[in-house]
Amino acid sequence: MRQPTLFEGSKRLVYDDAVDLTVQSLQAYGPSHDHWAIAWSGGKDSSALLTLVVHLIDVGRITAPKTLTVFYADTRQELPPLAIAAQAIMAQLAARGIRCEVVTAPLDKRFLVYILGRGVPPPNNNTLRWCTRQIKIDPMAGALEARLDTLDGNILMLTGVRQGESAIRDNRIAMSCGKDGAECGQGWYQEVLPNAKGIRGRIATLAPLLHWRVCNVWDWLRIYAPIKDYGGWSTAAIADAYGGDEAEEKNARTGCAGCPLASKDLALDTIVAMPDWSYLAPLKGLKPLYRELRLPTNRLRKAGIETLKDGSIAANPQRMGPLTFDARLMGLDRVLSIQSDCNNGARQQNRPTIDLLNREEEARIRELIAAETWPQGWDGDEPTADTPMASIFADGSMQPLLV
Ligand code: SF4
Known part of the structure; x- marks a missing residue:
């Protein structure tokens, strides 16, 4: 019987090509690091990365590092079907003896506590996206620092950053958060994390799925990873959470439920349209x-x-x-x-x-x-922002209230 190819179609990288490039990048950079880590948020890209890397080690296509640590970034704002799928995958990792640490921001820095307790307004596109740094990058840097202190040598951090096939041509990595179909945080793990306080110079990052397109990710999660020969992973639930067979077309961006920075709640819309999650x-x-x-x-x-x-x-x-x-x-x-x-x-x-x-x-x-x-910088005695007041400009000039 003909083995189905994962990424069929003339415009797609075929399965062998896509995985071969991933294997090549892991073989090129992996052996010079004894310790690997995976930044996993439970979203589609990092879940594909995690399950593929463990599978490739299992079948001997890449050499296992001395240690592999999975860091599950739990923002407490994850879309529920993804958080539930992550629990199932964590149980599978535990059964394989793979170390998995759940990384959460300290109580006062968590998204809702920071907004509703401390009073910092929800992020928007002008606020330098404080949330990503605070609920994803800083806790991850802290967890890595603690892990590094127990290991000899540096860590190679694998991220789920993707740029699609164009990346092969233009060799460019952008912050993935705002990109169509990307997973919030992965670009930051790739670009910002290596310079974080406490771990600067102690980690290298690698994006083994850089060339994968979103359709490659869906096919891996939905078709291949659940098959026993590919690891038998509980990843189908992730693809299902984004619309099952139609997930590819939806190209949903992955992140927090109700993310204020995403233009639309595409992933959440898809989830609540399904009877089970309505x-x-x-x-x-x-x-x-x-x-x-x-x-x-x-x-x-x-x-x-x-x-x-x-x-x-x-x-x-x-x-x-x-x-x-x-x-x-x-x-x-x-x-x-x-x-x-x-x-x-x-x-x-x-x-x-x-x-x-x-x-x-x-x-x-x-x-x-x-x-x-x-x-x-605030005392609480400032007026509310809807109080009419004379306008003061950056050069100190003033326009009085027109009465
Ligand atoms: S998904 Fe949205 S709210 Fe969550 S960390 Fe990313 S940008 Fe912030």
Whole structure:
């Protein structure tokens, strides 16, 4: 019988070519590092990378390193079907004796605690994407530093960054977060992580799937990886979470539920359109909530020109700042309602419940609000950002209120 080829079609790299290039890159760079690590978020690209690398080691196509550590980046904002699939894969890794560490940001730095407790507005495309660094890169750097301290030598960090076949031609790696079909964080692990404090100079990164197209990823997750000869991995659930057979066309970007930076909730839309996951539809309320929290009525504003700690003048007078306590409590209430609506639906349908905000995180948010916590540089006595005031420009000139 003819063995199916993974990536059929004249425009695609065929299975052998795609995997051969992956094997070549691992053979070229792998042996000079005794210790490997994989930055895994449970999304499609890094899950494909993880399962393929373990398979290639299992069948002897690449030489196993002395140690392999998998770092599962748990942001607490993962799309539930992916988080559930990750649990199944972690059990399979454990059964193979592969070390897997779950990496989570410290309580006060977690996405919802930082926003609703500390009052920092949800990220948007102008806020330098603080979330990616804070809930993905910094915790990963910390976990790597701790691991490096127990090992002799450096670590080769494998990431799921992809650029498609064009990468072979132009040899360019971009931050993948904003790219179609990319997985948030992988580009940062590739580009930013090696320079992180504590691990600078101690890790090298490699993107063995750089040349893979999104269709290659879906085919691996859905068709090959679940087959026993390829490892028998529980990866089909990942492809299913993105629309099963139609996943390829959807080309969904992977990241947090309700990511405020994605233009559309494509992945979440696909998930809640499936009968099994339709009870997660209340999660669609997250993105509008994050947008609403950024409105002037929910935030403070500097009244005039601001003198910074070093005596210099801030470049953006009258900048908008943190969330008011009322806004934070409103946000907390909405997130808890979304969670309980999902979980009521889950219980009715005998489906898995979600854990968006646990008791410890909720208590910490309430504690931070009760302690009247403001982000650095804010006292809480600034006016709300919808208060009419004379305009002050960066050069110090002022335009009074027109009455
Ligand atoms: S998916 Fe969105 S919210 Fe989550 S870390 Fe990435 S950019 Fe931030």
